[in-house]
Amino acid sequence: MNQATTAPRTHTSTARVEPPHPPEHVRPARTGRRRRRPTEWLTTAGVLAIVVFCLTPFYWMVVSSLRRTADIFENSPWPSTVSLESFAAVVDPRIGFGRALVNSVVVAGTTTVCALFIAVLTAYAIARLDFPFKRAVLTTIIATSMFPVVSLVVPLLRLFADIGWINTYQAMIVPSMSFALPLAVWILTAFFRQLPAALEEAAMVDGCTQGQAFRKVILPLAAPGIFTTAIITFIAAWNEFLIALTMTNDASMQTAPVALSRFTGATQFETPFGTQMAAGVVVTIPLVLLVLFFQRRIVDGLTAGAVK
Known part of the structure; x- marks a missing residue:
């Protein structure tokens, strides 16, 4: 009698622990997903709209650079005849x-290295030292970057002409x-804090000194933020146009954006749109590759902190 009564109890407990199909756990999850679908679709549509809005000008520039000169005003989304004559004109030594491009690399690279060296030391001092009017100093530093470039070009031109820097x-x-x-300085100060x-x-x-602690401990931890700042600085210096246009009148010293704006056709009444588009693609590709290759480091630099 005892064996007969214990066997069904064991079978009943096993069935309760391992149910073959638990519909109670599946149905609420499906219902929740269905409720979130409109929001997900709206989010996806918004992201796609932003991507299309940002990439359409670059796509049209690439398509126009692949057209023949006679077909440059076509409205088709893809060139009827793919041609590389615009790129051949860009690499022509006579242009x-x-x-x-070499001048742009020199100017942007030197600007990035010098600005980064000074900014690391300045930002670390602001983040670690306590001195009067520290907030006012940081506010003044960031306020200086808000002056319009055109307001500084004329006095700088006069100064550089007097000292022979043109x-x-x-x-x-x-x-x-x-x-x-x-x-x-603003980006690195927030990161060092x-x-x-x-x-x-x-x-x-x-046993480390203050300088050794900075070099061996802080700098390795701050590498993502420094790398992100370097990329942002390089892109800003690479795209700079007004200063390079004003300070150079020699074709051998002009940067890529200036050279792109000064392309002329066979006559003064002709604008080489195809060549300009091809040159724009050549100028933009290094920045696109830079962001694509180092996008993980850029995100790490913007999000990393004390935990890392």
Whole structure:
């Protein structure tokens, strides 16, 4: 009798622990997904609309650069006949666009390195030191980058002409730093504030000096933020136009944006739209590749903090 009564109890408990099909757990999840579908569709549609709005000009520039000169005013979304004659005109040595690209690399690279070196030291001092009017100093630094470039071009042109800096790299690098440096200081100051001061204190307890703690502890942790700031500074210096246009009148010293604006056709009444579009693609591709290759580091630099 005892065995007969215990066996069904064991079978009943097993059936309760492992039900073959638990519909109670599946149906609420499906109902919840159906309720979220309109919101998800709206979010997806909004993201796609923004992407299309941002990429359409670049797509049309690429398509126009692949058209023949005779077909440049076609409205089709793809060229009827793909041609590389516009790119061949860009690489023509007589135009000198390759030299302009080299000048842009020199100016943007030097601006980024110099601005980053000064910004790292300045931002670290602002983030760690306590001194009077610190908030006012930081506000003044970021306010200097809000001055319109056109208001500074004329006095800078007069100054550089007096000291013989016209048609030189420093005439383009120094003004570009005046606008890139405040932004770099602002970004890095916020990043250094996220790193706890206990990191330096622990390193100094272990025998490091203040400088060694900064080089061996803080800089490696701040690498994502520094890398992000470097990319933003490089892009800003690469796209700079007004200063380079004003400070150079020699074709061999002009940067890529200036050379792009000065393309002329066979006559003064002709505008080489195809060549301009091809040159625009050549100028834009390095920035696109830079962001695509280092997008993970850019995101890490904007989101990393003391936890990392």
